[in-house]
Amino acid sequence: MIADIISKLKNKEISALELTKSYLNKIESENPDINAFITVTNDSAIKEASNVDDLISKSENLDELFSKMPLLGIPLAHKDIFSTKDVKTTAASKILEDYIPVYDATVVSKLKSSGGISLGKLNCDAFAHGATGENSDFGPTKNPYDKSRVAGGSSSGTGAAVASEMVVFATGTDTGGSLRNPASFTNTVAIKPTYGRVSRYGIFAMSSSLDSIGHITTSAEDSALVLSQTAGFDPFDATTSKHPVENYLENIGADIKGKKIGIVKEYLSDEIDSEILEKTKSAINIYEKLGAEIIDISLPNSEYALASYYVITLSEVSSNLARFDGIRFGFDRDKFGDEAKRRIMIGTYALSAGFYDEFYVKAQKVRTLIIQDFKKAFEKVDAILAPVSPVMPPKIGEVVDDPMKNYLMDILTVPVNLAGLPALSLPCGFSSKGLPVGIQLIGDHFSEKNLYNLGYNFERISK
Amino acid sequence: MTQDYSMVLGLEIHMQLNTDSKMFCGCKNDPFESDANTNVCPVCLGLPGAMPVPNLNALKNAQLFAHSVGAKLQTKIIYERKNYFYPDLPKGFQLTCPHNPIAVGGSLNGINFREIHLEEDTAKSIHTDDLTLIDFNKSGVPLLEIVTEPDFTDIDQAVEFCKEIQLIARYLGVSEADMEKGNMRLEANISVRKPGQVELPNYRVEMKNINSFSFMKKALQHELRRQAETLVNGEVLVQETRGFNEVTGKTFSQRSKEEANDYRYFPEPDIPEIEVDDKWMSEITTRDVLLPSELRLKLKEKGLNDQYILRLVGDFSLYEKYLAVMDLGYSPSESANFVVNISEYKEKSPLEIDKIEKLKKTSKITDEAILSPIVETVINENSKVVSDFKSGNASAMQFLIGQVMKSTQGKADAQIVASILNKLLA
Incomplete structure (x- = not known):
């Protein structure tokens, strides 16, 4: 899709201004219903688009211009936990309702220099706490495929905005499934890159040892193109890797014959929705047809992943939210929503003297076991195929008052974050009720290129 | 308690x-x-x-x-x-x-x-x-x-x-x-x-x-x-x-x-x-550094007394000045004396100290004919000290020499002044 738009801009079939205006119009007509955006930056978007048109009209070598700025003129939006200079960044929480950052997150400035045009800031669960988008203090985002249902979370606005074509692509974060889950609920593609592949600098930390910065697109190819712009070492983030950024688009359509795809028996339990299981099996069939070798594997410590994840993440959350003290910016702590308060209390408890060893230290030990499970698996396979969500998108209000049900929605996504692995979530058709279903491909560290190759081939058959 | x-x-x-x-x-x-x-x-x-x-x-x-x-x-x-x-x-x-x-x-x-x-x-x-x-x-x-x-x-x-x-x-x-x-x-x-x-x-x-x-x-x-x-x-x-x-x-x-x-x-x-x-x-661990304990030993080996060592080690800039003075050809104790004891040299750079010292040496008054009247004046003006000297107080001698030095801006040759004093007060 991005490639098509770029070629139209290059051939001057459309102008960047026309393009941006058409997406802004879409936001104007769709957003009141969907509630994907918290802030729309109309004026700056139009100004930037005009600048892009200037650049294009003055350029003597368009190929060079677009190779330097591969996203030139492409309308996008950021999850509202990405710091954007001079643009309100609320984290979807009332405590930051008036907070305007003084700096851009690294990913925000990288996408600016790639030529992307930001149309605004996207709704999400407040501070990225949730799996349905309903923990937003600015109201839930609705699923474009069924507006009585949630769009997934926490990057709810990211998935919904891309699915309803209010932007070409959008950024988000995935701490325990927060990109893959909304992508699977909105028939879109999400990449959760390897931990340390994309800088976290400037993005509000939820759980610092698990947060992964990615995006939602409508195709694997677009996802690869955007990742090639956001990935890489950042001197402002000590956890980013110096591992070279590969050309993710190179040979993206290469044959996948003989590639080994693992199916995890623990991920296909009876607790998973039967239609989702069925769709996962059809995906396995597609890969078999494409010539991949399907191998049954086991990740024996999977059942402990969710408990380990919530102990670690809530501990880190309790500390990360301490800076919101209302002294230098934002409002008082009584403006925190229930979910933030719940997480602060549980996390503080888990880190307290006398409980630390029993909870935090033990959870880290489990984490090590989970990493070892995956390590063993990747000795046998090139990627793992699994469902994303154990349930279909719930009705708005269905799980919001049941934190346990909400937390359980992460059961198939959190192991990936615990192990710091990359995963690509892909659309896999629709349920009998017409609701989107997604699958995920999980790879070894820094194997994003392989995931895109597998995803691209899958899309060609399944679309 | x-x-x-x-x-x-x-x-x-x-x-x-x-x-x-x-x-x-x-x-x-x-x-x-x-x-x-x-x-x-x-x-x-x-x-x-x-x-x-x-x-x-x-x-x-x-x-x-x-x-x-x-x-x-x-x-x-x-x-x-x-x-x-x-x-x-x-x-x-x-x-x-x-x-x-x-x-x-x-x-x-x-x-x-x-x-x-x-x-x-x-x-x-x-x-x-x-x-x-x-x-x-x-x-x-x-x-x-x-x-x-x-x-x-x-x-x-x-x-x-x-x-x-x-x-x-x-x-x-x-x-x-x-x-x-x-x-x-x-x-x-x-x-x-x-x-x-x-x-x-x-x-x-x-x-x-x-x-x-x-x-x-x-x-x-x-x-x-x-x-x-x-x-x-x-x-x-x-x-x-x-x-x-x-x-x-x-x-x-x-x-x-x-x-x-x-x-x-x-x-x-x-x-x-x-x-x-x-x-x-x-x-x-292999970086070449100087520690105060090492400097103390080093200065002791140079024959400096504890008072000098305490001052020089306690104030590294003073030590650096001491080194610079030594570089100009003065002995360790002379250099230490200049930078630690002589208040006139406190604000002076090593080169300035050297200049003053050289001036003192080259323009020393050694002529007894010039010095004798000055010594006599000092004796007359300090009768109390003179009687102390006569009753055996050795430091009175130092004081009288100092007075002569003062009125000659330090140019008098101290040894010659001493011999004149001994002669006159014998």
Whole structure:
């Protein structure tokens, strides 16, 4: 899709201004219903688009211009936990309702220099706490495929905005499934890159040892193109890797014959929705047809992943939210929503003297076991195929008052974050009720290129 | 009364390192000179999304210091979050390395180190009548924490230890270690026990905000006496933090143990474990540095007396001046005399000192015919001293020579003046 738009801009079939205006119009007509955006930056978007048109009209070598700025003129939006200079960044929480950052997150400035045009800031669960988008203090985002249902979370606005074509692509974060889950609920593609592949600098930390910065697109190819712009070492983030950024688009359509795809028996339990299981099996069939070798594997410590994840993440959350003290910016702590308060209390408890060893230290030990499970698996396979969500998108209000049900929605996504692995979530058709279903491909560290190759081939058959 | 008890004393010394930039961001490290809140960025303001990146120069300076004082460097350093709320702590936690510090163990002058950490300083609160202002220039300044075992047996020893630590930091150039400015801050943990008792007492009193060595001495002396008196009176001592009021000369309770924080330490996920490999380690341990203890020996070998050594070692710039004077061809004791004793030379550069000395030598008055009348005048004007001399006071002679020197602007040849004096007063 991005490639098509770029070629139209290059051939001057459309102008960047026309393009941006058409997406802004879409936001104007769709957003009141969907509630994907918290802030729309109309004026700056139009100004930037005009600048892009200037650049294009003055350029003597368009190929060079677009190779330097591969996203030139492409309308996008950021999850509202990405710091954007001079643009309100609320984290979807009332405590930051008036907070305007003084700096851009690294990913925000990288996408600016790639030529992307930001149309605004996207709704999400407040501070990225949730799996349905309903923990937003600015109201839930609705699923474009069924507006009585949630769009997934926490990057709810990211998935919904891309699915309803209010932007070409959008950024988000995935701490325990927060990109893959909304992508699977909105028939879109999400990449959760390897931990340390994309800088976290400037993005509000939820759980610092698990947060992964990615995006939602409508195709694997677009996802690869955007990742090639956001990935890489950042001197402002000590956890980013110096591992070279590969050309993710190179040979993206290469044959996948003989590639080994693992199916995890623990991920296909009876607790998973039967239609989702069925769709996962059809995906396995597609890969078999494409010539991949399907191998049954086991990740024996999977059942402990969710408990380990919530102990670690809530501990880190309790500390990360301490800076919101209302002294230098934002409002008082009584403006925190229930979910933030719940997480602060549980996390503080888990880190307290006398409980630390029993909870935090033990959870880290489990984490090590989970990493070892995956390590063993990747000795046998090139990627793992699994469902994303154990349930279909719930009705708005269905799980919001049941934190346990909400937390359980992460059961198939959190192991990936615990192990710091990359995963690509892909659309896999629709349920009998017409609701989107997604699958995920999980790879070894820094194997994003392989995931895109597998995803691209899958899309060609399944679309 | 204090003799009935022996002291148990350990120290915590904080020192700001003088690196160019702060501990976890690129901001200028200049907490005292700049206008408030000018050396700040998202990181040291604790803005959402900001992340710490450790300053390797600060780490290396901390290691150099730790190695130089005899502490044992560690190969693995892990930063952790010390969680607590305070207005001057923008993130709601301080980054420090409590469990995997820079150095563990080792000793200096018989005092064992428990550990040496490198952490970040907090911002500065400025209290006015009706509001509190916060200056974040100090937020994130590299702060070294040196913790000793409770090995001190007397207070003077503790003061000397702190002075030596200060001197070493200055010799290495890693900190100004200025107590008045607050570059260097002391905390003492003091308790008492019966002589011969091996186990540590079941309480300790933490003395904070010690801002000078003389303050330290007075505060500890008082606190030692207070603790002994309390026990003699049959009362019980409790774990607490106490301050010292210089006006009343007494210590007072500031905070009791019940209010102790639970800091909920856990490893900082934003900073990967720091592995100090062999190459890094040898870069620190093989660095060519001069320590005050080595300089003392060196000067003693040159034949300087203890007074000179104390002054030259205690003030490195004075020592450097001494070296520069020696370079101009003067002997060690001559050079030491010039820079330590002669007040006229205090503000003069080595070259200026040399010029004056040369002038003195070349224009020396040796002619008895010129000197005799001057000597006579001095004798007439100082009859009291003259009678002292005659009654055998040797220093009277020095005084009279000095007077002659004074009226000749130091040009008279002292030996000849002495012989004239002897002749005239015989």
